Amino acid sequence: MLTPRQALLLGKVVDGFSATGQPVGSKRLAEDPEVKAGPSTVRNELAVLEERGLLAHPHTSAGRVPTDAGYRYYVDELLPAATPAHELRLELVRREVVEAMRVTTETLSQVTNLLAIVSAPPIGTTTIRHIEVLALQPQVLMVVVITSTGGVSKKLFTFDRPVDPGLADWAGSYLNEKLVGTGLGARMLHSRLADPALAASERAFVEELSPAFTELAETAEDTLYVDGAHRLLSEYRFQDVSQLNALMEMLERRVSLLGVLTAALDSRDAYVRIGRENSEPALRSLSLVAANYGLPQRNLGTVSVIGPTRMDYARAIRSVRDAAFQLSRFMEELY
Template sequence: MLTERQKRILWAVIDDYIVSAEPVGSRTVSKKEGVGFSAATVRNEMADLEEMGYLEQPHTSAGRIPSQKGYRFYVDHLLTPQKWTPKDIMAIHQMFSQKIDHVEQAIQHTSNILSQLTNYMTICLGPRVFIDKLKHLQVVPLSDRSAVSIAVTDRGHVQQQRITIPENVSFSTIERLVNLLNDRLKGVPLSKLKTFVARELTSELKRHIDHYENTLELLDQILHIQSEERIYTSGTTKMLEQPEFQDVEKMKMLLDFLEEDDRIIQLLEPSTNGIQVRIGDEIHIEEVNHCSIITASYMIDGEPVGTIGVLGPTRMNYRKVISLIDILSQIFSKQLNSMYEGK
């Protein structure tokens, strides 16, 4: 457990290093407002912090820099919320004041704003399940008890899945069910399919479909359509402005990683756990283990449907980024819900 003096010194080292990107010496820390200890005292405490793994010394004659463990302690225990003035909040809201009619445009706009305000790279996971609409359904029998359900969206995405046919449901019944669904569900967003059926089609299905109760399980399988995710990025070139990415090999690894959508989607999976801060090795991706990523999910009807993320060096301005991503994810959720209700 760190003493209060060690906490104050660790905070001072990290706070200075975030700004300077240069190893921090004991004299610099001792002169920092709010520290109040002599250079000799600071030097001894910094040596102890290094021994405990919170600081590192890149060169024998240099000062110290934070370790991953140091950054984690800083984020978990030493950060104080950024205070925004009403003028700051108004300025952020004004960035969202332009009229936007399309979800894709809204996500890219949010990504651009966040990159502009943080000076880091932003990666957003778009709610394609919300954007995509159903175009056509088809069910192809494989045997008496199995079939393949095929769903085509208005954007040309095709999804096939194996489904089980319940007992007492004939294929002629399935054909009538699919025809009715195609007639009534064309143009409905994928996220609304089940809700639309429950609210609008239940009585109609009962009238036209034999053994309706037996088809409920089948209907649930047919409408279980997952949509292809879409990734939005902004500020990739801003990474080149960071001293850590003057290393060509590091930048190449990052750019290679950004070409792999599946891994990015895994990194940005929506969560109900609020703001997530992953530092270095905590990301579990070798190409970005020298980075930190801060993410927050945005919501539709209280459900997380996509993610806003900021990627930067471990020497990230955590206080500023966490506060900004919190504000922007809330603003964007409200904007998206407003657009969603209008569809």
């Protein structure tokens, strides 16, 4: 543990470096009215913090910058006592899930000036909300499936002979009765569709249309909503071009990014990974702040921001928590 003065100085260095991107020197700290110590004492305390691995000299400058360990101490020990005034407000009422995800991502990026990422609920939590069986031509039908997350899938079926319009209408009513509220697991859908009480012609027709439902889970992919790459690039200068390229490549490879965010699903509080704490090489010079959202007994996804290690952690953590809380309330009302 640090002494109160050392903790104060570490916090001042983190805040100063976050605001300017420039090393913070002892003279500047000694001039701060909250620091009740002269320049020599401040220099000694900074030297101690450097010996403990919390601060570093970036070059020959007399100023210090936080290390990953310094940021970690700041987040774990100094931020809990802070009370950030900023609050994030989302307009999610009467929106479909897809639109709610977009609004959350865009708003979070605007508030933090960081790269914002929201993972959509996994396909296993999705249920069927409505089905339409539409006759496009005498021999061509289209089955439209609308899911609880606002997704819409369409599948065309071509038959050897014209389809009886009455049979198509019956199929629409029957499928809604049997499948609305059912999850997208193929086994469950097959069991719902297999009704021995149906006439042979009806059973054969339903079997013909079944791929519109049973293939949904196979073709669906976990979705990420991303916003703010341009804000991140304009707000912070990336000294290492390879660092920027690695981040852009990771955004293109959604699978690896999903793996990173999955780790945050089990966290009860804000999930913060700083610099080399990140397992993904593309993030080892960046920081990730995430929080999960969902139902009382089940987490559905994550809300997160990615940015330089000198990000404003107080604002990032508060904004991510606010967004996750409001998205959870939206999901509770929806489900």
